[in-house]
């Protein structure tokens with residue numbers, strides 16, 4: 353081998369070694385980057401990637417995206433009710449502009465004066481504990497203690513005559529700030545032992561339906577996601593939404609799985625009334641043991657307007 357041949361082989365070896373190492377390092381760093389990827393919010397590990405993608409998809413970040421959705425308008429006790437049906441069975445519906453601007457601002461003012469505490473969750477084993485599964489602050493606002501809450505309860509009672517609001521939980525307010533979320537869960541609760549179950553449900557039964565009132569909408573993110581119903585929506589202050597946690601046999605409604613999407617900017621404030629199983633007129637109206645049907649929520653003589661956006 354002459355001098356030039358030796359030099360040529362040396363140069364090739366140096367280049368090859370460099371690329372070999374470089375590739376080794378770059379693929380190594382890629383792995384390290386993936387493993388050590390900083391979570392964007394506390395509790396992100398509880399969110400399947402597809403779920404956060406759906407939450408953050410700008411196309412879903414408006415309501416009225418589902419092809420099956422229809423709007424219905426009817427008059428009830430001299431008030432016009434505007435309802436958007438995102439799912440018929442099990443029902444998932446949004447009620448538009450149910451609460452006046454004054455009701456919204458009075459309730460927000462009330463919350464400013466109350467202490468909001470970090471929220472706990474009911475774990476799979478039935479224990480109630482703090483968990484990063486939910487990142488939110490909240491408080492209970494009993495209607496009998498606060499006129500602002502009583503006013504909401506009165507409006508809800510008038511809006512939904514198919515429910516008996518004597519058999520509901522007290523209004524529970526929640527505030528989520530940036531990074532706040534509530535990972536996927538169902539509101540139908542199961543406790544590990546009969547004693548706990550009886551303590552929680554003995555008087556009124558499990559949670560038949562969930563009625564959520566909206567007081568503040570996040571600037572970005574913070575929708576409510578129903579993966580099995582193929583829906584995520586962000587209602588506006590003054591709106592409310594409703595779904596069912598049980599089927600006609602009073603078992604857990606599997607399709608009621610839902611979550612509060614991570615807040616990317618701003619704050620979301622909602623308040624919930626959980627409607628319990630006992631004494632609910634809608635149960636008498638449901639003929640099958642299958643999922644409830646949104647038709648039961650609509651009075652017979654309504655003015656019907658399909659595919660019309662109320663926003």
Ligand SMILES: O=C(O)CCC(=O)C(=O)O
Pocket residue numbers: 526534539574575576577610611612613622624
């Ligand atoms: O934040 C939401 O949109 C949903 C809240 C919720 O699911 C709950 O409080 O049980």
Ligand SMILES: [Fe+2]
Pocket residue numbers: 537538539610
């Ligand atoms: Fe929930």
